[in-house]
Amino acid sequence: MTTFKNFIGGEWVEPSTGDYFENRNPADTTDLVGRFPRSGAEDVQRAVESAQRGFALWRRTPAPARGDVLRRVGDLMVRRKEEIADLMTREMGKPLNETRGDVQEGIDTAFYAATEGRRLFGHTVPSELRSKWAMSFRRPVGVCGIITPFNFPMAIPTWKMFPALLCGNACVFKPAEDVPHTGHVLVEILLEAGLPPEVIQLVHGFGETVGKSIVEHPDVPVISFTGSTETGRIVGETCGRMHKRLSLEMGGKNAQIVLDDADLDLALEGVLWGAFGTTGQRCTATSRLILQKGIHDRFLADLEKRASALRLGDGRKDGTDVGPLIHEASREKVESYVEIGQKEKADLVLGGERPSGKDLQNGHFFQPTIFAGVKAGSRLEQEEIFGPVLSVIRVDSADEAFRINNDVKYGLSSSLYTRDVNLAFRALETLDNGITYINAPTIGAEAHLPFGGVKQTGNGHREGGWEVYEFYSETKVGYLDYSGT
């Protein structure tokens, strides 16, 4: 069993606290992945001081050269893809096909960032005045605090750090305490690719100590956070008070709508993957299935059959469809929503319990669960569960479906299955979400597409796409007067 270190001040170091926590495999908690630093505020302080030195150096490196480092990062990730997918499944639980996809998103983000190094454009603007030149250009902002969740251990940190680094910033990175091994490997790769050591700082530990110290540090002007709504609110309050630049990405209560004219086979594949992939632990997970009355009964019966055949297990074993939940507290939260659903008189048609399989007793497994007859406005229909629980709602019309889709406090993704092209376009305009998929599930992202939600899902910033480069850079105006020449 390995004991891991922080990366602070350009070297691998032990935490100032001398204290470590254990990281265990959620599919089998007797399997100890490693011991990681339980760092404190002093480690964050040293990391920020060092990152400031790194920033002074890195901001003067030409953007295309910064892009070259990220291209090498992408190459190294390609080479280590299988190894990373395996260690990620071990510490996080989702099956290998999903962790491979997670690494691939990191690779795509690296290559996309590399090309942006040659495209970090500003504008020239015609001046109102004679003999003047006006222009805008982009400058880095400073030390960025990167705080990430457990569900996409590689993709999400890369969505944040690669554009931040490309723009010339330095990063203080705190991976989620549940997936520190993937965070460790990512930093190893950045260093091997030639990133100057003080530009990246890795501080392992917990949110209330390390995360909070980063957010509250006066010399960290940028925070990028993805995680729960409750934590996001705390982070948001602090950043507001301290006037920090903040990107917040939090919850979702995403719906897949299936209308009477839909391709039902396609819609069935979509909801199975959307609701139960990553054991429902995605901010884009399909948590509500809105079925039009004409296909409701048939679709529900088919779904029940297919979902009951999903195989739970260790994500590193062939044939596993659904892995465990990340911890015991998550499983208890899911159980509490099963109780809530029953109290609200929803109809439990599948699952609702811990599985009985002998090989599943050491992990945080929970059966794929489906409630039908869920009422719009009930807690089951409104609140984020972050587990394999799907609520089915029956509607008469597309308009009713659209209204129910919009009637929640979150607004990340939505999905509509229909063959009616006019309705599809209307949905794109009408549905209050950052992303609407037509004839595709509520999940999925591409490195060069802006990702993010409306309403209480976030604060309006986007990850990915050109938009993220605006977040990590500052517009500066240059104004030249040559009338004296």
Ligand code: ADP
């Ligand atoms: P999740 O359970 O989806 O990972 P959390 O919101 O619990 O969501 O955690 C997301 C990230 O935020 C983790 O890296 C966690 O350690 C960190 N975190 C938790 N509490 C705080 C806090 N008070 N301040 C800053 N970061 C925090």
